[in-house]
Amino acid sequence: MHQRPVMTERASSATLSEIQQAETPLCFGPFVLFPRQHLLLCNGVPVELGSRALRLLTTMAMRPGELIEKSELIAITWPKIVVEECNLRAQMVALRRALAEHDDGLYIKTVAGRGYQFVAPVSSQMNERVDDSMVEPAQDFMKDLPRINTQVIGRSPEIRRLAEQLMTRRLVTITGPGGIGKSAVALAVATQYELTELARGICFVDCAQVSSPQLIPGMLASAMGITSSHDDPLEELAYSFRAMPFLVVLDNCEHAIDIVASTVETLLARAPHCCFLVTSREPLRSVGEYICELPALQVPTADACLTVEQALGFSAVRLFVHCVTTSDPRFVFKQADVDLVCSICRKLDGNALAIDIASARVRAFGLQGLLELLDSRFRLQMTGRRTSVARHRSLNALLDWSYSTLSDDEQAMLQHLSTFDDVFTLTAVRARLLDGCFDFCETVVLLEGLVDKSMLMACGRGDLRHFRLPETTRAYAAEKRAMLMESG
Structure with missing residues (x-):
C-alpha cells in the first residue's frame, strides 16, 4: 500500500475563500502552501507530496533565507524517532523533485556539512490565478500498517x-x-x-x-x-x-x-x-x-487423551508445532509427542509469545528437555527473536514491563500471591496474609487492580470467584519475593 498525499477532507471540500479565512498562505513562485491544511497547490492544483517532505517544506518556507541545521530538520520531521541523515537527504530529494516537476526555479539551497536554506521569496499574497474551481478534491489519508511478522493462529x-x-x-x-x-x-x-x-x-x-x-x-x-x-x-x-x-x-x-x-x-x-x-x-x-x-490460546486439559489430529485442534498446540517446524524443519509431530507438547503448552499458559520463545529450544533440548527446563529459572531467561522489541526478547523482560505498571502495594500483593500453587479464593488470600500487611478493603482493591492489569486471572461463575496466577507470572513473582527476602 502506497503513502497517499496528506491532505484532510476539510481542505479538499472547502472553497478557496474558506481556506484563506482559516489561515495565511505561504506563496512562492507558482506555489501556494497552506501549512495547517497540509496542502500545497501549484497554479491551483494540489501537488502530491508525502507527509515528511511536506513537513520539511513547511518548516523551511516559514523561515525563508534562514540556514536550518540538519539536526533540527531531522528532529522536526522525525520527532522522538532516531533516524540516519540519509533519511533526510532522501526526503529532500523527493521534495526538490516534486517542486521541479512544476517549476524549474531554485527554492532550496544545500549548505554543505550544515543544512538547508529556503532561498525563494515568500509572501502571504494569494496568486490571482488561483480560484475556487481550481481546488481539486484531495485523496484520503492512509498510513501503512506495520507488518505482522508471525502467523496469527487460532484468533x-x-x-x-x-x-x-x-x-x-x-x-x-x-x-x-x-x-x-x-x-x-x-x-x-x-x-x-x-x-x-x-x-x-x-x-x-x-x-x-x-x-x-x-x-x-x-x-x-x-x-x-x-x-x-x-x-x-x-x-x-x-x-x-x-x-x-x-x-x-x-x-x-x-x-x-x-x-x-x-x-x-x-x-x-x-x-x-x-x-x-x-x-x-x-x-x-x-x-x-x-x-x-483476549483469552489465552486453547490448551488441552491434563487428563485429555488425544490423537495428533485432535491435539492440533487446540490453537496453542497448533502454534507450538508451527513454531517448532519453522525453526527445525526436521521436526515431525508424532503420537508419542502429544502428551509432552500439551504439557509444555499448559506450562506456558497458552501465551503466544511464550510459545514462540520456548519452541525455539526444541531443536537443542528436545521436547522432554524443554519441559524440564520450564520448571527452572531458565523459563524466564529464554531469549526470543533478535529483532523483537526489547520487552519481547525474554519472558523476564516481558513481565518487567508489566510489573513496572503496578503500584508498590500491587507489587507486594503479587509477591504474596506467588505462594499459591493453584487457584485460590479471596477468603484464602485473607487467611494467608496473617501478617496484617493489608486489611480487607485494601486486599479487594489490590486484587481487582491486578485483574484489571492482566497480571491475575479471575475465573469461575456465580457467587464464588476463583483467582489464578499464570505459571510464568507466578515464577516471576516468586523470584521477586525471594530476592526481597534475601535483601531484607
Whole structure:
C-alpha cells in the first residue's frame, strides 16, 4: 500500500475563500502552501507530496533565507524517532523533485556539512490565478500498517468479532496479559477494516515508543503528518478528524493509560466520524468503551487423551508445532509427542509469545528437555527473536514491563500471591496474609487492580470467584519475593 498525499477532507471540500479565512498562505513562485491544511497547490492544483517532505517544506518556507541545521530538520520531521541523515537527504530529494516537476526555479539551497536554506521569496499574497474551481478534491489519508511478522493462529473468532464491533462502535479496547497477541489481533482487524468502504483513513501509533505519556497527542499528530501550530495538538487533531471517517490504532497503551484515555475521549467528543482500536493490558475505562479481553490460546486439559489430529485442534498446540517446524524443519509431530507438547503448552499458559520463545529450544533440548527446563529459572531467561522489541526478547523482560505498571502495594500483593500453587479464593488470600500487611478493603482493591492489569486471572461463575496466577507470572513473582527476602 502506497503513502497517499496528506491532505484532510476539510481542505479538499472547502472553497478557496474558506481556506484563506482559516489561515495565511505561504506563496512562492507558482506555489501556494497552506501549512495547517497540509496542502500545497501549484497554479491551483494540489501537488502530491508525502507527509515528511511536506513537513520539511513547511518548516523551511516559514523561515525563508534562514540556514536550518540538519539536526533540527531531522528532529522536526522525525520527532522522538532516531533516524540516519540519509533519511533526510532522501526526503529532500523527493521534495526538490516534486517542486521541479512544476517549476524549474531554485527554492532550496544545500549548505554543505550544515543544512538547508529556503532561498525563494515568500509572501502571504494569494496568486490571482488561483480560484475556487481550481481546488481539486484531495485523496484520503492512509498510513501503512506495520507488518505482522508471525502467523496469527487460532484468533479467527476474535478477529471476526472485533471487526464486526468496529463497524458499530467508536472505541474498542483489546486487553490481556503481555505476549497474548493483542497487537497481532489489532493489526489483523485493522487490515480487514482497510478493505471496507468506511476506510477513508487509518493511522497507527505504538505508544510504547513514547518517552513520556504527555507526548502521546503530539506523537499522534506526527503520525498523521500534522505539524501543529497550537500548544495543544488535540485542537489540530480534532480539526483534521472532524470531516471524515478515520480509524486510529493505538497500540501498547498501558504505560500511558491516563493520557491515552483523556486523548481518546476528547477526540471522540470533537470528531464524530473517527473511531479507535486500542490495545492495552488494562481498559481505558472511557465512556462507550467496548472491552475485548483476549483469552489465552486453547490448551488441552491434563487428563485429555488425544490423537495428533485432535491435539492440533487446540490453537496453542497448533502454534507450538508451527513454531517448532519453522525453526527445525526436521521436526515431525508424532503420537508419542502429544502428551509432552500439551504439557509444555499448559506450562506456558497458552501465551503466544511464550510459545514462540520456548519452541525455539526444541531443536537443542528436545521436547522432554524443554519441559524440564520450564520448571527452572531458565523459563524466564529464554531469549526470543533478535529483532523483537526489547520487552519481547525474554519472558523476564516481558513481565518487567508489566510489573513496572503496578503500584508498590500491587507489587507486594503479587509477591504474596506467588505462594499459591493453584487457584485460590479471596477468603484464602485473607487467611494467608496473617501478617496484617493489608486489611480487607485494601486486599479487594489490590486484587481487582491486578485483574484489571492482566497480571491475575479471575475465573469461575456465580457467587464464588476463583483467582489464578499464570505459571510464568507466578515464577516471576516468586523470584521477586525471594530476592526481597534475601535483601531484607
